[in-house]
Amino acid sequence: MGRAPCCAKVGLQKGPWTTKEDALLTKYVQAHGEGKWKSLPKKAGLLRCGKSCRLRWVNYLRPDIKRGNITPDEDDLLIRLHSLLGNRWSLIAGRLPGRTDNEIKNYWNTHLLKKIQRNQQQTCDVKIDCDEQQQQQSKKNNNIKKKDNNNNKKKKSDMKKDAKNDNHQVEEKIKVYSPKPIRLKASNLPRRDSDNSLFTFESNSSIGSQEKEGTEQHVRNRTTCDNVVFEVGVNGENEFVNADMLDIECESYFDTCGVVDHGKLERLYDEYLQLLSMEDWNYEFDASFAQSFFDSSSDINI
């Protein structure tokens, strides 16, 4: 049996909100607070479904919303967070004060994605140029070969090797992660070790334990292959694109056998700490940033 719609659509208003509707919603929420969206429209005198009201409030009417003018710093942070979290817009928006997930999502899709694609295209163009140069070189070599086989000592395999190296240099220079959207599951995620405040990964049968000393935060892994932990960045067909503006690269947390790669998880955590320690940080994040990230995620229990 299919799920019933969230609200009876008959007779309900759709499309853009009028100023009158905005005023009614704002007045009601200010008086009664957020929540109870299902019953809100009726009580507020609105001919809208609860979902629509919630969306309007959360994305537009909320007083703390900062609209437009995304600063270069926010831009940079957004890219970095996206490189770590993928399309988890609400989580990303939670780290950008005053920004909504919808705005972040739109901004990403309309601006940053294009930026990345442009850079990716540039990378391709450079590669194509390289290929063309190689082809020309190859032709040249062939001609020389034809002229004087004895004098042409360079083997084809060597030429291929050279070409590969040339391409590799270009690819290494521009490398940005473009993750697939994923969801995290609560049952799969790390929980705080109450005894020593280290993060632990629950497991049925431990396959190992690692402690990273000498840093402010410690990560201890006790994870098994049957207790998958993190899926951030899982991307079997990783397309590495664009920009020197990113120095963080998110990778699959599974090895080729599908087993969790603890080293990569630790690197992810380190990257978070790295984000925290950025000198030109404009936001009021404290050292518990990573912690708060987990806390704020409804998907994650610590």
Place this chain on the structure above:
DNA sequence: AATTCCTCCAACCGCGGAGAC
């Protein structure tokens, strides 16, 4: 000036998780 094309973003839709019963 008129038309077409393109961009942006507010709003909608469907899905999954959590909690109540």
Place this chain on the structure above:
DNA sequence: TGTCTCCGCGGTTGGAGGAAT
């Protein structure tokens, strides 16, 4: 334990407005 409802999330759509022809 299973079902239902509510809430929140991410993907997608459609229309307004600007740019290009």
